[in-house]
Amino acid sequence: MRRKPVVLVTGANGEVGHGLVFALHKANQYDVLALDLREPDPEIRDLCVATIVGDVLDKHLLDRLVSEYEIHAIFHLAALLSTRAEFTPETAHAVNVEGTLNLLKLAVEQSRWHGETVKFLFPSSIAVYGLPDLTTKTETGRVSENQWTLPTTMYGCNKLYCEQLGRYYSDHYRQLAVEDETHGGVDFRAIRFPGLISAFTVPSGGTSDYVPEMIHAAAKGEAYDCFVREDARITFMAMPDAIKALLDLMAADASKLSGRVYNIGAFNPSAGEFAHLVKQHFPQADINFKPDLKRQGIVDTWPADVYDFRARDDWGFAPEYDLERTMTEYLIPNVTKRYA
Numbered sequence: 518m519r520r521k522p523v524v525l526v527t528g529a530n531g532e533v534g535h536g537l538v539f540a541l542h543k544a545n546q547y548d549v550l551a552l553d554l555r556e557p558d559p560e561i562r563d564l565c566v567a568t569i570v571g572d573v574l575d576k577h578l579l580d581r582l583v584s585e586y587e588i589h590a591i592f593h594l595a596a597l598l599s600t601r602a603e604f605t606p607e608t609a610h611a612v613n614v615e616g617t618l619n620l621l622k623l624a625v626e627q628s629r630w631h632g633e634t635v636k637f638l639f640p641s642s643i644a645v646y647g648l649p650d651l652t653t654k655t656e657t658g659r660v661s662e663n664q665w666t667l668p669t670t671m672y673g674c675n676k677l678y679c680e681q682l683g684r685y686y687s688d689h690y691r692q693l694a695v696e697d698e699t700h701g702g703v704d705f706r707a708i709r710f711p712g713l714i715s716a717f718t719v720p721s722g723g724t725s726d727y728v729p730e731m732i733h734a735a736a737k738g739e740a741y742d743c744f745v746r747e748d749a750r751i752t753f754m755a756m757p758d759a760i761k762a763l764l765d766l767m768a769a770d771a772s773k774l775s776g777r778v779y780n781i782g783a784f785n786p787s788a789g790e791f792a793h794l795v796k797q798h799f800p801q802a803d804i805n806f807k808p809d810l811k812r813q814g815i816v817d818t819w820p821a822d823v824y825d826f827r828a829r830d831d832w833g834f835a836p837e838y839d840l841e842r843t844m845t846e847y848l849i850p851n852v853t854k855r856y857a
């Protein structure tokens with residue numbers, strides 16, 4: 518009996534999951550098996566060969582997946598984001614770290630079954646960085662992958678450690694075993710995403726949420742209290758570029774990859790500059806700055822910008838949406854339609 522070859526997407530009902538399932542369906546290369554804690558939205562469900570409601574911590578559930586499906590690639594998106602994780606740090610650790618460990622192990626087992634390498638795509642984050650104070654953040658400007666990896670959030674710690682786990686499973690797993698088990702199993706590839714902005718979904722539980730929340734509130738005609746200062750500055754990216762980056766990194770030739778973890782970024786307006794743009798398009802927008810000092814404190818540890826030349830050199834990363842195009846071609850038309 519042959520099991521069905523699929524690509525597994527965990528957290529498929531989340532923000533990145535939505536965009537990714539659509540893109541995978543459109544590419545028509547793989548059947549998608551979706552896993553999420555919640556019943557996936559009908560528009561997602563219809564694009565997948567199967568959707569499974571369950572927890573990445575449920576090892577029995579993962580075992581059952583192995584018996585039924587032949588998994589050739591994994592997009593492990595399920596996670597508790599940075600703000601939510603601070604309310605329940607230990608739970609966040611379980612979901613973010615043990616969940617990733619379970620999926621890496623599943624990838625190894627899958628590869629043993631079908632004899633091919635399982636690509637493991639992992640969304641890491643700018644949250645892995647931790648600049649000690651605003652002066653250092655301003656003076657530093659852009660960071661490269663190996664600078665200032667001193668996260669102050671549980672989520673940032675989890676992502677940073679999972680990058681290391683991915684490297685271990687890819688290059689050193691069971692290195693003392695007699696049989697050569699150390700290669701050919703898992704091919705882990707991670708992108709440190711900036712804040713992501715989608716026109717179709719609103720994030721929940723992140724600390725970069727103020728930008729997407731601002732635009733969605735304006736389109737709905739609702740007032741918005743922004744939880745960071747006007748001068749708060751980190752990198753952002755339009756969701757279509759984030760999805761494209763995941764697919765491009767997946768497709769990249771392994772011999773071209775100089776590492777397993779890549780920064781990417783597209784634009785980095787301050788919160789005030791973004792509010793100004795929103796008001797240009799929605800003159801009635803009622804945006805007020807009421808910083809939550811603690812959440813602001815987290816944003817202050819994240820870099821104002823990133824160097825992403827390794828992603829550009831190794832696998833041709835080049836965002837198609839700058840801030841102008843993100844607003845005029847992606848966000849404004851789509852959010853306007855959405856809330857009309």
Ligand code: SER
Nearest residue numbers: 598599642723724725
């Ligand atoms: N957008 C995420 C968050 O705010 C960062 O990766 O938690």
